[in-house]
Amino acid sequence: MNMQAVEAATRESAPVLTLEGITKTFPGVRALSEVGLDLYPGQVTALVGENGAGKSTIVKILTGIYQPDGGRIRLDGQDVHFPTAQHATTAGITAIHQETVLFDELSVAENIFLGHAPRGRFGLIDTARMQRDARALLERIGARLDPALPLKELGIANRHLVAIARALSVEARVVVMDEPTAALSQKEIEELYELVERLKAEGRAILFISHKFDEIFRIADRYTVFRDGELVGHGAMADVDESELVRLMVGRSVDQIFPQRVSAPGPEVLRVEGYSHPTEFDDISFTLRRGEILGFYGLVGAGRSELMQALFGVTRPSRGAVHLDDAPHAIRTPADAIEAGIVYVPEDRGLQGAVRGLPIFQNVTLPSLRETSRRGFLRMAEEFALTRRYTDRLELRAAALDQDVAELSGGNQQKVVIAKWLATKPRVIILDEPTKGIDIGSKAAVHAFMAELAAEGLAVIMVSSEIPEILGMSDRVIVMREGRMAAELEGEALTPETLVRHAAGIGEGG
Amino acid sequence: MSLAERATIPDRLNSRLQRAATSWELLLFLVAVAIFIANSFASPYFLNAWNLSDATFNFTEKALIAFAMALLIISGEIDLSVASIIALASTAMGAAVQLGAGTPVLVFVGLATGLACGAFNGALVTRLGLPSIVVTIGTMSLFRGISYIVLGDGAYRGYPASFSYFGQGYVFWVVSFELVLFALFALTYYVVLHRTNFGRAIFAIGNNPTAALFSGLRVRRIKFVLFLLTGLMSGIAAICLTARLGSTRPSIGFGWELEVVTMVVLGGVNILGGSGSIPGVVIAAFVMGLVTFGLGLLNVPGIVMSIFIGLLLIGVIALPRLWTIARTR
Numbered sequence: 001m002n003m004q005a006v007e008a009a010t011r012e013s014a015p016v017l018t019l020e021g022i023t024k025t026f027p028g029v030r031a032l033s034e035v036g037l038d039l040y041p042g043q044v045t046a047l048v049g050e051n052g053a054g055k056s057t058i059v060k061i062l063t064g065i066y067q068p069d070g071g072r073i074r075l076d077g078q079d080v081h082f083p084t085a086q087h088a089t090t091a092g093i094t095a096i097h098q099e100t101v102l103f104d105e106l107s108v109a110e111n112i113f114l115g116h117a118p119r120g121r122f123g124l125i126d127t128a129r130m131q132r133d134a135r136a137l138l139e140r141i142g143a144r145l146d147p148a149l150p151l152k153e154l155g156i157a158n159r160h161l162v163a164i165a166r167a168l169s170v171e172a173r174v175v176v177m178d179e180p181t182a183a184l185s186q187k188e189i190e191e192l193y194e195l196v197e198r199l200k201a202e203g204r205a206i207l208f209i210s211h212k213f214d215e216i217f218r219i220a221d222r223y224t225v226f227r228d229g230e231l232v233g234h235g236a237m238a239d240v241d242e243s244e245l246v247r248l249m250v251g252r253s254v255d256q257i258f259p260q261r262v263s264a265p266g267p268e269v270l271r272v273e274g275y276s277h278p279t280e281f282d283d284i285s286f287t288l289r290r291g292e293i294l295g296f297y298g299l300v301g302a303g304r305s306e307l308m309q310a311l312f313g314v315t316r317p318s319r320g321a322v323h324l325d326d327a328p329h330a331i332r333t334p335a336d337a338i339e340a341g342i343v344y345v346p347e348d349r350g351l352q353g354a355v356r357g358l359p360i361f362q363n364v365t366l367p368s369l370r371e372t373s374r375r376g377f378l379r380m381a382e383e384f385a386l387t388r389r390y391t392d393r394l395e396l397r398a399a400a401l402d403q404d405v406a407e408l409s410g411g412n413q414q415k416v417v418i419a420k421w422l423a424t425k426p427r428v429i430i431l432d433e434p435t436k437g438i439d440i441g442s443k444a445a446v447h448a449f450m451a452e453l454a455a456e457g458l459a460v461i462m463v464s465s466e467i468p469e470i471l472g473m474s475d476r477v478i479v480m481r482e483g484r485m486a487a488e489l490e491g492e493a494l495t496p497e498t499l500v501r502h503a504a505g506i507g508e509g510g
Numbered sequence: 511m512s513l514a515e516r517a518t519i520p521d522r523l524n525s526r527l528q529r530a531a532t533s534w535e536l537l538l539f540l541v542a543v544a545i546f547i548a549n550s551f552a553s554p555y556f557l558n559a560w561n562l563s564d565a566t567f568n569f570t571e572k573a574l575i576a577f578a579m580a581l582l583i584i585s586g587e588i589d590l591s592v593a594s595i596i597a598l599a600s601t602a603m604g605a606a607v608q609l610g611a612g613t614p615v616l617v618f619v620g621l622a623t624g625l626a627c628g629a630f631n632g633a634l635v636t637r638l639g640l641p642s643i644v645v646t647i648g649t650m651s652l653f654r655g656i657s658y659i660v661l662g663d664g665a666y667r668g669y670p671a672s673f674s675y676f677g678q679g680y681v682f683w684v685v686s687f688e689l690v691l692f693a694l695f696a697l698t699y700y701v702v703l704h705r706t707n708f709g710r711a712i713f714a715i716g717n718n719p720t721a722a723l724f725s726g727l728r729v730r731r732i733k734f735v736l737f738l739l740t741g742l743m744s745g746i747a748a749i750c751l752t753a754r755l756g757s758t759r760p761s762i763g764f765g766w767e768l769e770v771v772t773m774v775v776l777g778g779v780n781i782l783g784g785s786g787s788i789p790g791v792v793i794a795a796f797v798m799g800l801v802t803f804g805l806g807l808l809n810v811p812g813i814v815m816s817i818f819i820g821l822l823l824i825g826v827i828a829l830p831r832l833w834t835i836a837r838t839r
Contacts, residue, residue, distance in 0.1 A: 314724065338726040352724045357717035357784045361521075366714055366725040369707040376706050384521045392518055400523035420725065 014077070016041050016205045017062075017093070017174050022071035024057055026407060031057040034071065035231040037224055039174055039205040044196060046220035046237070047209045050249055050411070050441045053226040055209050059178055062207070063095045064088035092173035096163055096180050102151055109134035109147035112166045137165045141195050157188045164195065175199060176207045181215060193219055211438075213242050225249055250441040258472030259451040265475060266290030268326075269459045270342070270428050272311065275320035280306035281483040284320070288428065293450065293460040295474030297467070298503050303483035304463045305347055308430045312344035313337040324427070338367050341427035345417055345434060347463070349410065353417040356406035360398055361387040363405050363416050368423045390419035394449065411442035418449075429453065430461040435469065447473060467496050479503050534778035538793045541826060545797060549804035556807060563684035567754065569773070569799035570688040571747040572766060573791070576773040577699040578743040580791045582736045583774055584703075586716045586783030587642040589631060589737060592744045593766035594653035599623035599748035601657040604666025604758035613673045620749040621742060627653060628741015632734040650767065657760035666758040677754025688750050692795075695743075700788040712736070716783035772823055773798055797822070 015038040024032040032054045039045055049055050060066040062073075064082030073080050075091055082088040102111050109127075110117070112134045120126035134147035143161040145154070151162065160180070167175060177196075181189045196219050199206060210216055216223070217237065224234040225248040233248040270288040275281070281303035288294050296304045310317050313331040322329050324340055331337045337344070346352035355363050364387040365372050372382040387401055394415040398408055405416050414434070421429060431450070435443040450473060454460050464470050470477055476490040479502040487502040530536060549556045556562075575592050582589055602623045603616045611619065627649070634645045679687040703709040714722040715729050723729045752758055771781075777794035779786025801822060805815050 312724075333726075333728065334724055335726040335728055344724065346724060351718070352720050355714050355718040355721045355725070358714060362710065362714070366710070366722070366727070369710060373707050376708065377701075378705055378707065378710060388518065388521075396519065398519050400520045402522045 013040055013042070015039055016076060018074040018077075019058070019062070020072050020074070022058065022061060022068045022073075024054075024061065024066060024068050030229055032061075032068070032229045035226060035229070037207075037231075038234075039207055040222070041173070041205050042200050042203045043221040044200060044206040044208050044219050045222045045224060046216040047207055047224050047226065048211075048216065048245060048249055049226035053249075054229040055226060056178070057229075058226070059095060059097075059176055059207075059209070062088065062093055062174075062176060064093075089170055092171060093176070094167040094170055094172040094174070095176035095178065096160075096167045097178050102159055102163060102166075104150070104152040106151060107147065108138075108145055108149050108151060108154070108162055111151050111162050112137060112147075112169050114166075116170065133169075134165070137169055140198075141165055141168065142191055160188070164192075168199075172204060174205045174207065176209075178209045179211065180208075181210065181212065189215070213245070216245075217242070258468075259448045261451045261454065263292065263454070263475045265292040266457060269324065271323040271326070273321045273323070275307065275310065275317050275322075277303075277306060277310060277315065277483075278318050280315075281310075281480070284480075284485055286478055286485075286488070288459045288461065290457045290459055291454050292475050293454050293462055293473055295470045295477040296461065296463045296480060297465070297470045297477055297499050298480035298486075300465065302480040302503070304480050305432055306483075307480070308344060308432055308461070308463060309346075311337070312342060312430065314344075338424055338426075341425075342430065343367075343421040343424060343426040343428070344430045345414075345421060345432060347432040347436060349413050349417060354405045354413045356404070358405060359402040360391070360396070360405050360408070360416055361401040364390065364420045364423055366420060368420075371423075386423055387419070390422050391415070393422075394419055395445070411438045414438065414442075414446070418446075422453075426458065428459045428461065430463070432463045433465065434462065435464075435466070467499055470499065471496065481505050535787060535790045535793060537829070538776070538778065538790060538797065538826065542793055542797045542800065545800045545804065549800060549807070552804060553807040556804065559684045561803075561807075563686060563689070565799055565803035566686065566689050566692070568802045569795040570686075570692040571750050571754075572770050572773060572798075573692055573795035574695055574747045574750070575740065575743045575766075575770045576777070576791050576795065577695055577788065578736070578740040579770050580774045580777065580779050580786055580788065581699070581703060581709075581712055582740050583771075583779050583781060584716045584783055584786045585712045585733055585736055586719060587635060587733055587736065588646065588771070589628075589642065589740045590646040590767045590771075591627065591631060591649040591653055592740060592747075592770055593763045594650045594657075595624055595627040595741055595744035596748040596751060596763035596766065597657040597760055598627060598653040599745045600752045600758040600762050601660050601666070601760065603669075603748070603752055605660065607666060607668055607670075613670050616669070616673055617676075617749060620752070621745045624741045624743070624745020624748065625738060626741070627744070628738040629734075631741065632737030635737065636730040636734045654760060654764075657762075661758070661760045667756065669753065669756055674753050674756060677750050677752070677756075688754075691746070691750070696788065696792050703788050708732070713784065716780075716785070769798070769819075772819065776823055776826060 017039040019035070019037040021034045021036065022032055023034055035054065035058065037047070037058065047055055047058070057066065061068050064085040064087050067083070073082070080091060082091065103114070106114065109130050113130050117125045118129045118133060120129070131147045138145050138147065138161070141161060141164055143158070143165065145158060145161065151159065154162065180192060196206060208216070208220055220237050222234070222236055223240060223245065225232050225245065227249060266289055268287050268289050273285050275284040284307055286294070298304050306315070309315055311322065311331065313333045313336050316332060322331055329340050331340060331342070350356065355366065361383050365383045368386060372379055372386055384401055391401070396415045396419070397412050405413055408416065434450070435446050438446065450460055450462070462473060471494065476488065477494055477499065478485055479487040479489065479499060481503055486505065487498070489498055579589060579592065599620045603620050606616055606619045631642070631646055631649055634640050635642045675687060677688065681687055681690050703712065711722070711727050711732055714725065714727060715732060719729055751763060755762070773794050774791055775781055776797065777786065777791035779790065798819060801818055802815055805818060
């Protein structure tokens with residue numbers, strides 16, 4: 001690393017916030033081991049690392065949600081402690097979280113000023129002033145929203161702007177942005193970049209957490225890399241390139257992102273005919289063969305997840321038939337689907353995938369209890385053995401198999417969900433956005449594993465909104481638009497342009 | 511550094527002994543022992559086999575319901591109508607007596623009423639998707655209301671002599687029929703909750719009903735069965751209580767639903783669902799029985815007793831929390 005440049009930058013301006021030797025341990029897991037982090041006024045520091053590297057933990061320590069076991073936090077050179085989130089806010093540290101915590105039933109202004117609303121006579125909330133201040137804040141970030149509007153009437157992107165306005169409603173010196181662009185469209189992302197530039201110009205220090213390299217290189221001035229809870233590198237963005245960052249993150253170079261596969265699809269396994277739903281999708285027909293990876297591409301809201309959940313028996317179709325090995329199957333419940341050999345790895349891991357609160361092994365064996373038990377009685381030894389078979393193969397990182405799955409990082413929770421389904425020996429596996437919110441290293445692992453499963457003869461359906469992933473993994477792609485099949489593409493016809501054109505409904509003319 | 515070089519993950523982080531040493535059940539057991547010792551000092555009549563046997567009637571009937579309630583609460587639901595099911599089942603049995611029914615028919619009527627009430631609650635919750643706390647507050651008034659309409663100020667009496675065995679009989683020496691029933695059901699519910707696929711499903715549903723559904727569990731069916739079981743156990747409790755009292759009034763078992771829920775929560779079951787154990791509920795039953803009996807021997811009035819139970823519940827639940835707060839200071 002170019003130490004001169006770093007030192008030069010340090011001389012220019014002293015860091016406003018310094019973390020030194022921060023250590024944090026959870027039962028059985030060392031989340032952070034003597035890491036450091038410097039944030040400079042008027043600069044964006046990108047924090048990068050794989051899932052489980054400790055990024056979220058450091059954010060929670062910065063914002064007073066977690067207490068570090070060791071190390072010190074200095075603000076303007078003074079030692080500080082943040083026993084609660086309130087203390088961190090008062091010190092001028094504010095965060096825009098990955099999943100924003102807002103209140104549907106409150107107005108935009110109330111959401112922005114919750115907890116620190118301007119007070120009038122008798123200590124009552126000065127609603128008029130709150131509305132005015134809210135409007136000013138929203139204008140400052142370029143959002144044209146009515147502060148009196150109830151939050152539930154806003155879409156996800158506008159909610160995000162409210163969250164940002166809320167973060168700026170306190171005099172923030174340090175702004176933490178934890179994957180702020182994850183749920184935004186390209187246009188909204190551009191607006192966010194402008195906002196970041198404005199915050200920089202105002203002299204605020206910004207910690208920016210993202211998995212997207214293009215945006216890191218676009219807006220960050222400095223970088224810090226964590227790996228397995230340790231600080232493995234930091235410096236100025238100008239002195240680093242993409243491959244170097246990846247090498248730091250994963251500890252090895254990831255040059256081949258998608259696995260090379262020789263696809264040799266076998267006989268047809270699944271045939272779907274005229275599947276329809278009253279509101280979500282209409283007249284979907286396709287076939288799927290052994291060893292094949294079938295991609296489903298479309299814009300958010302095209303009805304892909306809804307179709308998959310109907311195939312998995314969560315919702316019922318109004319019309320249509322499913323054939324497995326040419327035999328008709330009525331799938332009314334997930335239990336029916338699993339029985340038939342169709343399993344579903346949901347997009348929403350936390351809600352639909354992992355049973356947080358239950359240990360890893362109980363999550364894995366949940367749909368396979370009939371195999372591991374005898375006459376309805378549990379056999380723990382069999383459960384551990386079955387779990388180990390798949391967690392070893394998926395290279396799960398955990399302290400023990402009886403650890404609560406909630407204590408694992410997102411990527412590892414996803415591995416538990418995949419292990420759960422592989423243990424049922426399925427014939428068709430549906431993966432809904434399997435690498436969403438996962439870091440680049442885990443992503444490559446999931447892709448390699450998918451290729452391996454297909455090679456073993458499993459039929460794979462992959463729903464994805466990422467064009468590189470769709471192109472890199474699929475043998476064939478079905479594009480959906482507004483609940484209907486817009487195109488079925490393979491071979492030469494499968495290009496980024498054709499995908500986008502069919503998904504957006506742009507005519508064939510060009 | 512590479513992943514393949516890491517040792518494989520162990521099955522368990524802590525040994526069985528370590529887990530037992532830090533368990534809620536152990537803490538509760540120590541509380542039970544302390545109350546037992548305090549009682550034996552407080553009253554000379556306490557350490558007497560027949561007195562101790564009498565003491566068990568304070569909790570056996572409630573505990574029978576508490577076992578099923580524990581499963582229901584772990585699954586994320588609750589049934590507040592259990593005491594009213596007792597009233598309705600007892601009233602139905604009393605009416606059957608008036609029609610000349612014998613003991614076998616009475617038992618059948620008691621069980622069938624309990625099952626029917628459980629099915630009614632279960633259908634409203636699982637078929638219509640209504641919240642169980644609201645449904646069972648409604649049926650709490652409904653079931654007991656029917657008893658009041660039927661009986662008014664009156665009472666049903668004249669239960670056959672053989673029927674009284676369920677509430678007053680002894681299997682041998684001081685071991686009552688109810689105590690044997692309590693022990694058998696404690697064992698059965700322990701096995702069901704902690705040793706079967708069905709029990710595992712209950713924990714999964716309580717922690718995350720959506721993910722449980724997405725894992726192929728028949729969530730609605732399992733919850734319906736749990737409401738049925740709670741109704742059935744309330745029917746069994748109604749048989750025992752009616753046999754012990756020898757009469758039915760519409761106020762029978764009044765307020766028991768809260769004592770049953772208290773027993774379950776004291777036993778370490780999370781009121782929000784997802785965790786808990788049958789051994790915890792068994793020890794909690796003894797704790798509550800010992801406290802009420804000890805206070806009874808000291809001639810403490812019923813109102814004061816309920817204050818004690820309330821303080822005990824808050825105290826035992828706050829203790830581990832206070833302990834962690836004190837440690838992190």
